[in-house]
Amino acid sequence: MTTSALTNPVPAATAKEIARRRTFAIISHPDAGKTTLTEKLLLYGGAIGLAGSVTSKKEQRSTSSDWMAMEKERGISVSSTVLQFEYNGHCVNLLDTPGHHDFSEDTYRVLSAVDAAVMVIDAGKGIEAQTLKLFEVCRRRGVPIFVFINKMDRPSRPPLELMDELEDVLKLAPAPVNWPLGDGPRFKGVFDRQKGEVNLFERTSHGAFKAPLEVAGIEDDKVREALSDELHETVVQEVEMLDELTEPLDLERVLAGEQMPIYFGSAMNNFGVQNMLESFLEMAPPPAGRVSNEEMIAPNTDSFSGFVFKIQANMNPRHRDRAVFVRIVSGIFERDMQVVDQRTGKKVRLASAQKLFGQDRETLDTAYAGDILALVGNYDFLIGDTLTSDPKVTYNEMPRFTPECFTYILNNDTSNIKRYRAGMEQLMKEGVAQAYQVHNSAQAVPLLGAVGPLQFEVLQARLLSEYQVETRQEPPSWTVVQWFEEKEPQKGRSDRDPPQVLLPSGSVVARDQDGQWVVLLPAKYLVKSLHERNEHLVFRDHAYA
Numbered sequence: 001m002t003t004s005a006l007t008n009p010v011p012a013a014t015a016k017e018i019a020r021r022r023t024f025a026i027i028s029h030p031d032a033g034k035t036t037l038t039e040k041l042l043l044y045g046g047a048i049g050l051a052g053s054v055t056s057k058k059e060q061r062s063t064s065s066d067w068m069a070m071e072k073e074r075g076i077s078v079s080s081t082v083l084q085f086e087y088n089g090h091c092v093n094l095l096d097t098p099g100h101h102d103f104s105e106d107t108y109r110v111l112s113a114v115d116a117a118v119m120v121i122d123a124g125k126g127i128e129a130q131t132l133k134l135f136e137v138c139r140r141r142g143v144p145i146f147v148f149i150n151k152m153d154r155p156s157r158p159p160l161e162l163m164d165e166l167e168d169v170l171k172l173a174p175a176p177v178n179w180p181l182g183d184g185p186r187f188k189g190v191f192d193r194q195k196g197e198v199n200l201f202e203r204t205s206h207g208a209f210k211a212p213l214e215v216a217g218i219e220d221d222k223v224r225e226a227l228s229d230e231l232h233e234t235v236v237q238e239v240e241m242l243d244e245l246t247e248p249l250d251l252e253r254v255l256a257g258e259q260m261p262i263y264f265g266s267a268m269n270n271f272g273v274q275n276m277l278e279s280f281l282e283m284a285p286p287p288a289g290r291v292s293n294e295e296m297i298a299p300n301t302d303s304f305s306g307f308v309f310k311i312q313a314n315m316n317p318r319h320r321d322r323a324v325f326v327r328i329v330s331g332i333f334e335r336d337m338q339v340v341d342q343r344t345g346k347k348v349r350l351a352s353a354q355k356l357f358g359q360d361r362e363t364l365d366t367a368y369a370g371d372i373l374a375l376v377g378n379y380d381f382l383i384g385d386t387l388t389s390d391p392k393v394t395y396n397e398m399p400r401f402t403p404e405c406f407t408y409i410l411n412n413d414t415s416n417i418k419r420y421r422a423g424m425e426q427l428m429k430e431g432v433a434q435a436y437q438v439h440n441s442a443q444a445v446p447l448l449g450a451v452g453p454l455q456f457e458v459l460q461a462r463l464l465s466e467y468q469v470e471t472r473q474e475p476p477s478w479t480v481v482q483w484f485e486e487k488e489p490q491k492g493r494s495d496r497d498p499p500q501v502l503l504p505s506g507s508v509v510a511r512d513q514d515g516q517w518v519v520l521l522p523a524k525y526l527v528k529s530l531h532e533r534n535e536h537l538v539f540r541d542h543a544y545a
Contacts, residue, residue: 008302014332014368018299021370022284023093023327025110027138028120029128033150037120037267038083038096044274045085045092082325082372084355090281093372106310109383109431111137112397113309113327113372116284118276121149123156123183123264126165135170138257145172145260146280149180153266156183160238163262173259175249176242177279178272180264181227181235188226190264190272191218191239194249194279198223201271255285287370290329292386292393297330299369303390304331304339306373307397308381313426313466322426323354324381326373329395333367342386342394350387352377383431400543403434403449406478406520407456409463410445412470423467428513432459436481436518439498439509447476447510447520477506478520482527483540485517502533512543 009015028034083094095110111117117138119131138145149162156162163174178190181198189200197215200222216222218239224232253259261283265272287299290307297305310325338349354374355364367373375381384398411420428435433455435446450456456473463469486499493499498509498517504526510518519530519539531539 009300010302010331015300017091017368018370019286020090021093021287021368022090022116022281023095023114023287023370023372024116024118024280024284025095025107025114026118026120027107027111027131027134029122029125029130032120032122032125032128032131033267034120035096037118037148037150037273038094040267040270040273041094041277042083042085043270044277045087082374084372088278088281091371092281093370095372106431107134108137108401109309109398111141111143112307113325114143115286115288115370116144116146116280118146118148118280120267121147121162121166123149123151123159123162124154126157126162127169132169142257144255144257144285145170146254146276146284147260147262148267148272148276149262149264150267152180152183152264153187153269153271154184156180159183159264160241166260166262170260172257173247173253174262175246175254175259176262176264177249178263178265178275179235179239179242182231186228186231187266187271188231190275191235192275193239193242199272199275200226201269251283254283287329287368290395290397292395297393299330301330303388303393304333304337305329305386305388305390305393305395306333307395308383308385308387309398311381311383311430313430313462322376322378322429324375324379326375326387327397328367328369328371328373330369330393331389332369333364333371333373335363335365337389339387339389340391341381342388342391343382343384344380348379348387350375382429400434401451402542403481404451404479405453405456406436406447406449406476407453408443408445408447408474408476409456409459409471410474412472416467416469419467420463420469420471423463423469427459427462435513436510436520438520439511441508447478449481476520477522478508480521480524480527481541482519482521482530483512483516483543484519484534484537487536487538499537501537504529504533514543516543 010018026034026038083096085092095114119135121127121131135145147166159180163176166172167174177194178192180190181188189198191198196217198218198220199215218236227235247259249261250259254261261279263272263276263279265276267273289296289298306326306328308324308326312323312325333350333353335353336349336351338347340346341348352375353364353367354376355362364373386393386395411417433448433450436449437446448456460471460473463471484499484501490499501509501519503509503519504521506522507526507530508520510520512518521527521530
């Protein structure tokens with residue numbers, strides 16, 4: 001792989017703007033406190049004055065990042081959200097992601113658009129299944145990981161034990177940036193190992209406002225008064241032990257994905273959040289380039305380029321609009337500029353660009369490499385499209401995931417057929433589910449595949465709330481998919497007909513949304529039989545990347 005030569009770099013002022021961008025995602029297992037941490041980072045970033053609560057009590061405010069009706073009802077994130085704010089001279093692009101396993105495909109796409117990730121760990125539970133799965137995606141993409149161990153204000157596992165588990169499971173060298181002073185009701189704050197200072201916190205009402213803090217040395221009288229003698233002695237011993245057992249924080253190793261900075265705190269009560277934000281922004285990388293045809297396109301290249309990683313319909317239901325989210329990889333965006341959509345080869349004028357803050361928006365005239373651009377309107381873009389002013393640039397950043405469940409979503413009322421079709425077409429473009437056409441089936445509606453069944457529930461809920469269409473699910477007997485192609489293409493076979501394939505009982509042939517042939521099977525044990533019967537075919541358990 002070669003690096004772009006930067007024969008035409010951007011002007012110095014533009015390069016300075018690019019360098020101050022920080023684009024990152026917050027990832028976690030469900031209920032680890034990811035959305036709460038997002039809200040508190042916005043609070044400290046000055047983007048909001050009063051933090052919402054993620055609990056579902058009606059009298060409490062909903063969070064800025066959870067704007068969909070279903071999210072507010074359930075108190076969970078089911079879509080990714082982009083939030084931009086300024087802090088300490090940095091322009092921060094923060095992407096809040098769904099934690100639920102059923103929405104991991106949306107989260108994976110978001111990880112293609114960021115340069116770093118903050119992984120939230122529940123201090124009482126440690127590493128959980130979805131956390132590990134998301135970490136592996138970050139590792140494969142080379143995304144540096146920063147760890148925030150949350151909920152220290154509740155009874156927690158010993159911090160040394162948590163740190164050992166992180167090292168054992170993630171295989172990264174731990175570098176605790178701060179250290180907790182107790183846990184649960186005894187939790188009094190954190191010790192900043194870099195500065196040698198203790199940050200003592202006071203609880204605020206529901207954690208809605210910035211927590212007041214006092215800074216003192218670990219032997220200061222204020223610290224000794226705040227901590228019991230036993231807790232003070234424990235903290236001093238643990239800090240001394242850390243100095244002996246852990247390697248010093250090394251920024252090069254962090255950015256290379258070999259070391260993980262670790263922070264302790266409580267997002268709900270604002271303990272340690274400001275410390276983490278300031279430290280993170282100092283260490284997090286500026287915008288990174290992306291690979292196009294084995295060449296690394298640098299952010300400071302003067303030609304504009306970016307890729308679509310998310311599409312969201314009806315963010316403003318009154319206008320029935322559609323937001324296309326683009327990670328800008330290189331150059332500068334200017335409103336009304338003309339670019340090429342590499343998938344279609346068409347030139348498109350980018351007239352309606354906006355800066356988003358959850359559901360709120362404002363017109364955007366200029367944006368830089370590292371920023372997330374929201375194009376609002378009837379643009380005919382699809383997830384994965386490359387938009388560029390340089391026709392030689394094409395990005396292939398979007399992963400495709402193998403569905404783990406299937407269903408038909410059918411319209412309950414034929415009088416709504418137009419709204420049903422419009423809603424399905426729009427929501428499918430968002431990548432909520434994958435579509436399959438069963439060969440020679442009388443069923444006109446496509447079969448839908450998804451990573452988890454909650455995706456289907458969201459699709460139905462949105463058809464009802466956004467398009468006023470009631471639907472029902474009819475799950476088929478198929479649970480497993482295999483992509484296939486011929487080793488030697490059969491001469492004279494029409495493209496409309498599948499290659500010859502001997503099917504196990506209950507299996508069918510279908511086509512995915514990209515036109516690739518698949519076999520749908522009712523059980524996993526039949527895969528071996530399928531392969532043995534069809535030695536003239538090549539099978540895969542995943543689509544093309």
